Amino acid sequence: MTPKNKDASTEEKIKEAARIVFTQKGYSATRTRDIAEEAGINLALLNYYFRSKEKLFELVMSEKVAKLFGVIAPIVNGETTSIEEKVTLIADNYITMLLQNPGLPLFVLSEIRNNPEHFGNKVQAGKLLTESIFVKQLKERKPDINPLHFMINLLSMCIFPFIAKPVLESAGVMTPSQMNDFAEERKTLIVQWFKAMMNS
Amino acid sequence: MTPKNKDASTEEKIKEAARIVFTQKGYSATRTRDIAEEAGINLALLNYYFRSKEKLFELVMSEKVAKLFGVIAPIVNGETTSIEEKVTLIADNYITMLLQNPGLPLFVLSEIRNNPEHFGNKVQAGKLLTESIFVKQLKERKPDINPLHFMINLLSMCIFPFIAKPVLESAGVMTPSQMNDFAEERKTLIVQWFKAMMNS
DNA sequence: ATATTTTTTAATCATTTGATTAAATCTATT
């Protein structure tokens, strides 16, 4: 029988192919046939395991959103860590994750632009930016400046290089290998810069 | 006769509709029928004035790339301005332009990711980031740090809020009106932060 | 006014694309 115990191998092959193709080309530019080919399976299997392109996409999108916000959530809510410690953790962990998922930010942000409903917001991203312990600490340290500015600065310094990556490489500014070194350097530099901004 | 003297009104209506729809939904998600409807014209007219969806898109894309890089080009190559003056000019002019074209960065960056050939690079964006006078000044002031870090920091602090705008609004962090005030505040804050980074 | 050229429209084409169906193949239980 094995009613629910599907092969898992095939299903996962499709899901992994979907991750690759969706992330690379976005929802609209992705053809279900592209995913089938990438997975090495018959097109009909995609609709057998997942009901539709849309359903498969929602699955991938949820994963990606969770990954993009999941890294910072536990850090900014840390009860015992200082501002500096949080900044160090965020810069390090975020850049490490982004080095393994360079296309993630541009994918998630442009899909949310195309279709805000895709942003299920299970991670309650809004709260991270307005009600976290990190925000409270920032408000204490710099009461005269909207703490959201610092949140955006920190995130932008980590994320933006990866958003600009296609342009930087296409314009011949950096090779993929140089991009990696560049991002690694920023792990420590961002901490230093952030401290300077807080003390200005 | 007037062989080349087309009505201009109709042609421009289509181009303007294309700007709106392409920028909002991206190339792949845009239907030529969407553009025709937005322009209030018959679908066939689109192919009469422009030869294809692709051709029309290239036209719009060129404009948008030029706009995104055109603001900074003359500033970073300024012969007589100091680092501080350049930073002030970039922050002010760039944010002013982005407030009028909030969707521009996400559109251009994601289309270049989808199809790097679209990046004709007439603006020689690479040179701006590696060979401009601004870069030389940065290298003199901070010889130990790759000046590209500072270029990326400056651009990210200006651009990133607009890239994150769909998420911030969708997550209820800010209203469009608050986004405007937020961006306006950054015109002066970014200068202050950048100076602090340079002196750290 | 008439003729000619340009612009606009409705109808249609060919291809692409997401999805379905019916049959074939594989797997496991008896």
Added chain:
DNA sequence: AATAGATTTAATCAAATGATTAAAAAATAT
């Protein structure tokens, strides 16, 4: 081995989509 259920495949469908065509309408020239 035989049966039943799960998985996979080839073929096909219907709708969407970029593009074309032939004719009508409007503008311009003679």
